[in-house]
Amino acid sequence: MSGEIRVQVTGLTKSFFDEGRGEVYAVRGIDFDCREGEIFGLLGANGAGKTTTLRMLSTILQPSGGRAEVMGHSVSTAPELVRRSLGFYSASTALYPRLTARETIEFFARINRYPRDQVAARVAALIERFGITEFADARVDKLSSGMKQKVSLARTMAHDPPILIFDEPTVGLDVLNALELQTMIQELRAEGKTILFSTHIMSEAERLCDRIAIIHRGEILTCDTLDGLREATGCRYLEDIFVKYVRAGESAEDAAETGSKLDAGPAFDAET
Amino acid sequence: MSFYDIRILYWRELRSALRERGILVNSILIPLFLYPVMFWMMISAFSFVQGQQERFVSRIALIGLTAAHDELRASLADDESIELVEAPPDWSAAIQSGDLDVVAELLPPSSDAAGLGDNFLLRLSFDASKDRSQTARVRMDSKVDDYRAAWLERSGEELGLAPAEWQRFRTDRHNVATGDEMGAFLLGLIVPMMMVIMIALGCFYPAVDATAGERERSTWETLMTVSASRSSIVMAKYLYVATLGGLAGLLNLFALSLSMRAILAPMLGADSAGLDFRIPYAALPLMALSAVLLAMFVAAGMMILASFARTFKEGQSMVGPLYMVCILPTFLVQSPDLELTAKWALVPIANIALMFREVIAGVYQWPLIGLTLAVQMATVALCLAVARYVLSFEDVLVGSYSGSFGKFLKGRWSQRGKSTGEAS
Numbered sequence: 001m002s003g004e005i006r007v008q009v010t011g012l013t014k015s016f017f018d019e020g021r022g023e024v025y026a027v028r029g030i031d032f033d034c035r036e037g038e039i040f041g042l043l044g045a046n047g048a049g050k051t052t053t054l055r056m057l058s059t060i061l062q063p064s065g066g067r068a069e070v071m072g073h074s075v076s077t078a079p080e081l082v083r084r085s086l087g088f089y090s091a092s093t094a095l096y097p098r099l100t101a102r103e104t105i106e107f108f109a110r111i112n113r114y115p116r117d118q119v120a121a122r123v124a125a126l127i128e129r130f131g132i133t134e135f136a137d138a139r140v141d142k143l144s145s146g147m148k149q150k151v152s153l154a155r156t157m158a159h160d161p162p163i164l165i166f167d168e169p170t171v172g173l174d175v176l177n178a179l180e181l182q183t184m185i186q187e188l189r190a191e192g193k194t195i196l197f198s199t200h201i202m203s204e205a206e207r208l209c210d211r212i213a214i215i216h217r218g219e220i221l222t223c224d225t226l227d228g229l230r231e232a233t234g235c236r237y238l239e240d241i242f243v244k245y246v247r248a249g250e251s252a253e254d255a256a257e258t259g260s261k262l263d264a265g266p267a268f269d270a271e272t
Numbered sequence: 273m274s275f276y277d278i279r280i281l282y283w284r285e286l287r288s289a290l291r292e293r294g295i296l297v298n299s300i301l302i303p304l305f306l307y308p309v310m311f312w313m314m315i316s317a318f319s320f321v322q323g324q325q326e327r328f329v330s331r332i333a334l335i336g337l338t339a340a341h342d343e344l345r346a347s348l349a350d351d352e353s354i355e356l357v358e359a360p361p362d363w364s365a366a367i368q369s370g371d372l373d374v375v376a377e378l379l380p381p382s383s384d385a386a387g388l389g390d391n392f393l394l395r396l397s398f399d400a401s402k403d404r405s406q407t408a409r410v411r412m413d414s415k416v417d418d419y420r421a422a423w424l425e426r427s428g429e430e431l432g433l434a435p436a437e438w439q440r441f442r443t444d445r446h447n448v449a450t451g452d453e454m455g456a457f458l459l460g461l462i463v464p465m466m467m468v469i470m471i472a473l474g475c476f477y478p479a480v481d482a483t484a485g486e487r488e489r490s491t492w493e494t495l496m497t498v499s500a501s502r503s504s505i506v507m508a509k510y511l512y513v514a515t516l517g518g519l520a521g522l523l524n525l526f527a528l529s530l531s532m533r534a535i536l537a538p539m540l541g542a543d544s545a546g547l548d549f550r551i552p553y554a555a556l557p558l559m560a561l562s563a564v565l566l567a568m569f570v571a572a573g574m575m576i577l578a579s580f581a582r583t584f585k586e587g588q589s590m591v592g593p594l595y596m597v598c599i600l601p602t603f604l605v606q607s608p609d610l611e612l613t614a615k616w617a618l619v620p621i622a623n624i625a626l627m628f629r630e631v632i633a634g635v636y637q638w639p640l641i642g643l644t645l646a647v648q649m650a651t652v653a654l655c656l657a658v659a660r661y662v663l664s665f666e667d668v669l670v671g672s673y674s675g676s677f678g679k680f681l682k683g684r685w686s687q688r689g690k691s692t693g694e695a696s
Contacts, residue, residue, distance in 0.1 A: 016667075019683075058497050059497075060493065060496045060497060060670060061666060061670065062666055078503055079501075080499050081499075082498070083497060083498060083499040084499035086497075087497075088497040090493070091491050093490065093491075093494040093497065094489055094490035094491050094494060095491065095494070096284070096288055096489075097290060098287075098288040098291040098292060098490055099284070099287065099488065103287070107280065107284050108498065110280050111280050111281065111284075111498045111499065111500055112498055112499045113499055139291070156495075157504060159499075
């Protein structure tokens with residue numbers, strides 16, 4: 001894999017204290033890295049730890065253990081610099097309803113320290129790029145959901161960050177809007193952006209990702225290119241690959257819980 | 273913390289707020305127009321009720337009134353607002369049922385007054401629980417007073433006595449308070465309470481909107497991803513809430529100083545002669561400073577509570593009790609005997625309310641004013657320290673904590689030393 005490493009994650013852990021269950025681990029010591037011009041996918045079921053991982057990388061949450069660096073900045077010690085280097089997009093990051101599209105993009109460009117003298121030009125360029133010129137001065141709460149999605153993408157990219165994080169971005173979108181978003185993500189990769197992408201939709205991961213990490217119960221079970229995963233499992237479809245890793249992971253975990261001595265990695269039989 | 277970031281975030285908050293109807297109404301329109309509108313409504317209602325009462329024709333029955341008192345009977349008959357009727361056998365029940373308003377009964381004089389042959393006792397029976405009956409009684413009183421005055425004067429003349437001789441002494445009331453002082457006294461009862469209410473109201477909606485409202489709209493997480501530090505974000509929000517609270521207070525002060533004289537004077541009618549309802553200009557800077565400090569305190573308190581809420585509704589129910597707590601001390605100020613003392617200067621909100629009252633009356637106890645301002649600043653600092661402590665916990669900051677401020681304190685206290693999601 002070529003290109004500089006922009007995101008480096010080592011032994012990253014997140015635990016929460018729950019009154020009923022005590023210490024609960026959402027993410028357990030995961031390792032991966034992402035490079036320039038790469039779409040890196042985190043593939044996992046609901047509750048696997050994808051969002052928690054991405055939230056730690058975007059410094060919304062503090063890691064309980066391990067290290068994560070974004071553009072060489074630690075998420076624990078330099079969170080502001082990390083946030084300046086990335087744009088975070090998810091279904092739960094809504095827009096300010098009482099601002100216009102233009103004001104929204106401008107606000108995010110300024111607050112993320114885009115050079116002041118270039119903000120106006122950047123805002124104009126993004127409005128042009130996303131085709132929202134006609135609605136640029138309309139309040140966000142008056143826009144259609146498709147338009148809101150475009151404004152949301154524009155605000156994510158307002159400060160032109162080298163890294164973009166998309167947390168299940170197509171949740172709630174219709175097919176056409178989802179395809180438009182996927183095309184946009186591919187264009188961003190072509191521009192040299194690093195894309196971290198989480199999804200539980202296999203076809204999306206297959207179509208977009210250069211490398212895929214399968215995450216289950218807070219642990220990364222494997223991380224490779226789609227071809228590498230096919231070769232390792234002997235399965236053609238990502239869905240089969242995913243199920244194979246998850247089942248093997250669960251068997252290993254169950255065996256470990258019952259005291260069996262097993263090697264760390266999941267084991268499975270290759271099949272065509 | 274970066275001033276550049278705070279400035280951008282602050283203006284974003286203000287810009288959004290000024291486009292929100294609820295905030296505009298609570299923080300700007302109500303403080304500015306409440307008094308004129310409220311007093312106008314009061315005057316209108318008062319005039320309406322008075323007009324209705326004046327239109328009533330009072331039904332009065334006279335019992336036992338002899339020909340010697342024809343003058344009284346004629347005076348009653350000449351009055352268009354009075355109708356003389358026959359008293360029914362059970363006139364007491366008729367008054368209670370509203371069929372009759374007053375019965376005037378001429379009775380023999382009691383005790384010592386029985387010495388003179390033409391003395392008599394006039395008993396007016398009425399129902400105090402009925403407006404109409406009360407009005408009739410007042411009208412009858414007035415007629416009887418006039419009749420008595422004429423009677424006495426005539427009797428005095430017959431005896432060759434001038435009014436000064438038979439009156440012996442009179443009482444004359446003389447109020448030594450100036451119009452300014454009386455106006456200040458009345459303003460001192462109203463202004464502090466209204467100022468505190470308006471400041472609390474001005475902070476209430478923005479505090480909930482900037483925290484719980486953001487979470488409900490899912491813009492909170494968006495905000496958590498910007499490169500500004502968390503302390504800059506919280507500070508910008510705090511300043512925004514305090515600004516709207518302070519603005520509500522200052523607009524209120526402006527509205528009060530303009531409208532009080534114009535509205536209270538006509539309402540008080542003849543009683544207002546010579547009263548001055550102007551808030552002294554010299555008091556305005558100190559009142560404005562105090563309003564800002566009060567807004568800073570209320571804003572901090574409300575934001576602490578609202579930061580535990582995940583929906584606007586939750587935020588309202590969490591902040592509501594603090595709103596009441598803020599208003600409660602102002603009722604103390606309604607006691608005219610209460611003065612700003614060193615002890616009272618230590619009680620937040622009550623100290624400001626008492627200080628308002630004194631400076632309106634032109635009383636400047638500078639050591640106590642200094643102590644009041646110092647206490648208020650210390651309270652603001654304490655609230656900010658608590659806010660900082662509370663928001664240092666990741667679960668509260670990101671909105672995943674489920675519970676109130678009280679539950680939070682109890683829980684964190686019992687879990688000291690355990691991992692609780694405190695941001696490192």
